[in-house]
Amino acid sequence: MLELGKTKSAPGADDLIKDVSEASFMADVVDASQTVPVIVDFWAPWCGPCKTLGPALEAAVSRAKGAVKMAKVNVDQNQMIAGQMRVQSIPTVYAFWQGQPIDGFQGALPPSEVEAFVARVIAAAGGAADDGLDEALDAADEMLETGAVADAAQTYAAILQEDPVNARGYAGLARAHIALGELDQAEAILNGAPAEISHAAEIDAVHAQLALARQAQDAGPVNELRAAVDADPANPQARFDLAQALYANGQAQEAVDELLELFRRDREWNDGAAKAQLFTIFEALKPNDPVLLSGRRKLSSMIFA
Numbered sequence: 675m676l677e678l679g680k681t682k683s684a685p686g687a688d689d690l691i692k693d694v695s696e697a698s699f700m701a702d703v704v705d706a707s708q709t710v711p712v713i714v715d716f717w718a719p720w721c722g723p724c725k726t727l728g729p730a731l732e733a734a735v736s737r738a739k740g741a742v743k744m745a746k747v748n749v750d751q752n753q754m755i756a757g758q759m760r761v762q763s764i765p766t767v768y769a770f771w772q773g774q775p776i777d778g779f780q781g782a783l784p785p786s787e788v789e790a791f792v793a794r795v796i797a798a799a800g801g802a803a804d805d806g807l808d809e810a811l812d813a814a815d816e817m818l819e820t821g822a823v824a825d826a827a828q829t830y831a832a833i834l835q836e837d838p839v840n841a842r843g844y845a846g847l848a849r850a851h852i853a854l855g856e857l858d859q860a861e862a863i864l865n866g867a868p869a870e871i872s873h874a875a876e877i878d879a880v881h882a883q884l885a886l887a888r889q890a891q892d893a894g895p896v897n898e899l900r901a902a903v904d905a906d907p908a909n910p911q912a913r914f915d916l917a918q919a920l921y922a923n924g925q926a927q928e929a930v931d932e933l934l935e936l937f938r939r940d941r942e943w944n945d946g947a948a949k950a951q952l953f954t955i956f957e958a959l960k961p962n963d964p965v966l967l968s969g970r971r972k973l974s975s976m977i978f979a
Contacts, residue, residue: 712769713769715728715745717746723765734813769795807836860880864877895919934973
């Protein structure tokens with residue numbers, strides 16, 4: 675088990691993924707699962723779907739860096755175990771925690787669902803420690819970023835069942851609903867966060883993302899708004915609307931540039947709307963985002979010039 679704040683080399687593949695027999699099942703699965711969850715893959719050499727699922731499971735387990743282990747059971751060579759586990763078709767996968775099966779599925783799954791399953795197992799086992807929950811959160815973040823939004827939402831929800839005051843979990847679940855266009859549900863999740871984490875940085879960032887998502891619903895076509903600004907560069911509302919549309923179109927850098935130009939021209943317009951909108955965008959971005967870093971630097975130079 676990894677401990678936060680301590681350096682430990684990642685377990686090798688031989689430690690994480692093992693071929694298990696009837697003789698070693700008790701030690702490598704039941705006993706081993708007392709301290710870390712173990713995923714058991716029942717397969718056979720002649721099984722086509724097994725050849726797809728097995729490598730996907732191995733990759734997901736390896737990426738978890740010790741938060742979960744994997745045992746591979748060839749059912750042709752270990753029929754007694756397969757019978758005891760009531761394996762009726764393959765591939766069949768079970769997850770063990772503290773000696774008992776806690777989850778499982780039959781048949782091959784796409785890689786995103788395999789990642790989600792592994793993350794849920796880690797979360798259901800309490801992460802086997804805080805670092806395990808971090809691994810589950812990292813996996814859920816990756817799902818969200820790669821478009822597996824429903825899987826990400828399911829994983830964040832599983833994490834929150836294990837840790838109901840996990841700010842990253844609440845923020846991630848709300849972000850997933852924003853990605854699905856379910857803005858009211860995202861707002862309900864944020865509003866339902868426990869008081870002790872309601873002002874965590876992760877939660878505040880998603881509040882900003884939600885505000886921008888609501889603005890995006892009313893944003894006009896970028897080309898028309900760009901034409902309006904080109905026709906009248908001194909029109910602050912046109913430039914502000916263009917910035918909103920650009921951000922809604924995924925053009926954060928361009929949106930920030932327009933707002934900086936608006937601030938340069940008239941920083942007091944509409945009660946400082948340009949500056950407030952910039953702060954909302956900055957809060958929604960990741961702390962190391964180049965758009966945020968350069969935008970803040972440019973805004974500061976204007977404010978203190």
